[in-house]
Amino acid sequence: MPVPRDAASRRSGIPDATVARLPIYLRVLGAFAESGLPTVSSEGLAAAAGVGSAKLRKDLSHLGSYGTRGVGYDVEYLVYQISRALGLTQHYPVAIIGVGNLGHALANYAGFGTRGFQIAALVDADPRRAGEVIAGIEIRHLDELETIIKEHEISIGVIATPAAAAQDVCDRLVACGVTSVLNFAPTVLAVPESVDVRKVDLSIELQILAFHEQRKSAGLHGEPGVAVPDVVRTSVASA
Amino acid sequence: MPVPRDAASRRSGIPDATVARLPIYLRVLGAFAESGLPTVSSEGLAAAAGVGSAKLRKDLSHLGSYGTRGVGYDVEYLVYQISRALGLTQHYPVAIIGVGNLGHALANYAGFGTRGFQIAALVDADPRRAGEVIAGIEIRHLDELETIIKEHEISIGVIATPAAAAQDVCDRLVACGVTSVLNFAPTVLAVPESVDVRKVDLSIELQILAFHEQRKSAGLHGEPGVAVPDVVRTSVASA
DNA sequence: ATTTGTGAAGGGTTTCACAGCG
DNA sequence: CGCTGTGAAACCCTTCACAAAT
Numbered sequence: 183m184p185v186p187r188d189a190a191s192r193r194s195g196i197p198d199a200t201v202a203r204l205p206i207y208l209r210v211l212g213a214f215a216e217s218g219l220p221t222v223s224s225e226g227l228a229a230a231a232g233v234g235s236a237k238l239r240k241d242l243s244h245l246g247s248y249g250t251r252g253v254g255y256d257v258e259y260l261v262y263q264i265s266r267a268l269g270l271t272q273h274y275p276v277a278i279i280g281v282g283n284l285g286h287a288l289a290n291y292a293g294f295g296t297r298g299f300q301i302a303a304l305v306d307a308d309p310r311r312a313g314e315v316i317a318g319i320e321i322r323h324l325d326e327l328e329t330i331i332k333e334h335e336i337s338i339g340v341i342a343t344p345a346a347a348a349q350d351v352c353d354r355l356v357a358c359g360v361t362s363v364l365n366f367a368p369t370v371l372a373v374p375e376s377v378d379v380r381k382v383d384l385s386i387e388l389q390i391l392a393f394h395e396q397r398k399s400a401g402l403h404g405e406p407g408v409a410v411p412d413v414v415r416t417s418v419a420s421a
Numbered sequence: 422m423p424v425p426r427d428a429a430s431r432r433s434g435i436p437d438a439t440v441a442r443l444p445i446y447l448r449v450l451g452a453f454a455e456s457g458l459p460t461v462s463s464e465g466l467a468a469a470a471g472v473g474s475a476k477l478r479k480d481l482s483h484l485g486s487y488g489t490r491g492v493g494y495d496v497e498y499l500v501y502q503i504s505r506a507l508g509l510t511q512h513y514p515v516a517i518i519g520v521g522n523l524g525h526a527l528a529n530y531a532g533f534g535t536r537g538f539q540i541a542a543l544v545d546a547d548p549r550r551a552g553e554v555i556a557g558i559e560i561r562h563l564d565e566l567e568t569i570i571k572e573h574e575i576s577i578g579v580i581a582t583p584a585a586a587a588q589d590v591c592d593r594l595v596a597c598g599v600t601s602v603l604n605f606a607p608t609v610l611a612v613p614e615s616v617d618v619r620k621v622d623l624s625i626e627l628q629i630l631a632f633h634e635q636r637k638s639a640g641l642h643g644e645p646g647v648a649v650p651d652v653v654r655t656s657v658a659s660a
Numbered sequence: 661a662t663t664t665g666t667g668a669a670g671g672g673t674t675t676c677a678c679a680g681c682g
Numbered sequence: 683c684g685c686t687g688t689g690a691a692a693c694c695c696t697t698c699a700c701a702a703a704t
Contacts, residue, residue: 199696240696249664479687
């Protein structure tokens with residue numbers, strides 16, 4: 183029974199690492215489009231996105247041949263092709279569970295509504311918050327979770343509850359047919375194989391920074407310092 | 422001029438991929454410690470952290486040989502060793518710039534204060550918010566940024582401003598000597614090579630989920646489904 | 661002349677499988 | 683006998699360098 187190498191990237195043909203960068207390209211292209219720029223070279227787009235130009239070209243090559251040699255990429259067309267590859271041509275209704283500080287921030291986050299997503303429901307366990315309206319959406323009680331998910335045909339759930347509640351909420355979401363979960367609670371969620379979970383953990387990111395910070399102060403006099411450019415100064419349509 | 426392969430991982434000996442997972446192990450070990458469990462096997466710890474046991478052992482082997490063959494790892498001791506490797510034995514003061522919804526959430530986030538970090542300052546551009554107290558810390562105005570950073574000797578900055586302000590704030594932080602930045606604003610920040618930037622982008626995470634979501638509904642009847650366990654159900658000291 | 665698209669080379673990461681130690 | 687620690691293999695991702703196209 184030969185197990186396939188990687189479920190996600192094998193099914194789609196687009197490597198995971200590339201998929202993770204496409205949204206960045208999309209955002210940068212958006213800025214270029216607003217500037218009225220008709221085309222970009224791989225060099226220009228790569229600089230604005232903070233990656234190497236070869237990597238960018240390889241990434242885009244996985245979607246097809248959408249550039250013109252000697253010219254570059256048509257901005258509008260590339261936006262469309264990347265959007266299509268990411269599946270953003272359809273609209274996804276999402277539910278946010280847990281309307282504490284973080285859930286509140288997420289509900290007001292502009293990036294959610296803009297590209298392919300729509301916050302269809304806010305849910306909280308505190309009955310006193312039911313009825314409250316945030317970002318134009320009424321908060322409903324956790325008891326109604328199953329009803330709400332089915333009502334809006336939600337397949338993406340955002341968990342912004344305390345850690346203690348996260349697994350339980352996740353189980354209920356999965357039971358209603360949710361197949362993608364974005365988890366902000368500091369717990370490892372257990373889910374069936376058919377469900378995708380992505381985790382955002384503020385404290386983990388800080389700890390990774392701390393590690394590098396520590397190394398900096400430790401090695402301030404070792405071997406002759408060789409500069410390794412990682413992110414290079416770029417000036418894009420800044421905003 | 423031979424460029425070294427990778428700045429971070431070469432200086433420390435610990436691969437980046439491993440560093441990114443150590444905080445997860447640390448959290449899971451914390452739960453085990455509270456349960457009073459004296460030792461864990463690589464299998465047990467790996468299951469709770471959602472990774473394979475071989476990967477976990479290889480990760481830990483980069484820190485040294487802290488396990489006992491035939492027994493497992495001493496929970497308390499491993500917590501200490503991972504903390505030390507990550508540089509969490511010292512305390513890092515951090516500043517949060519931008520106290521909108523997200524900054525507010527971050528200020529109240531328990532994970533910040535607990536492991537090695539302390540929120541030393543909250544800064545906002547709105548003069549009307551100056552003086553307001555959140556999570557026991559008084560908000561100060563952006564004009565005072567330089568003073569505050571130096572006063573508290575802050576080397577880690579958290580940017581939670583709108584995208585338009587992020588690069589400017591970042592430049593000012595770097596000018597004051599901040600060497601690590603955690604960026605929540607949806608922009609690619611340009612910094613000198615000596616500064617580390619990590620980015621958390623809510624909308625990007627959602628777009629990655631959308632990609633996988635799309636592939637699911639597309640291939641619901643292709644080849645005979647082969648199960649690829651990704652995250653397996655585990656029951657740890659749940660909380 | 662310029663810039664894309666891509667084989668091929670080079671690293672890094674994960675997985676395997678087992679030797680070695682308790 | 684159980685479990686860790688680790689070479690070796692397999693895999694994935696990145697980088698290089700250039701042929702192909704406009």
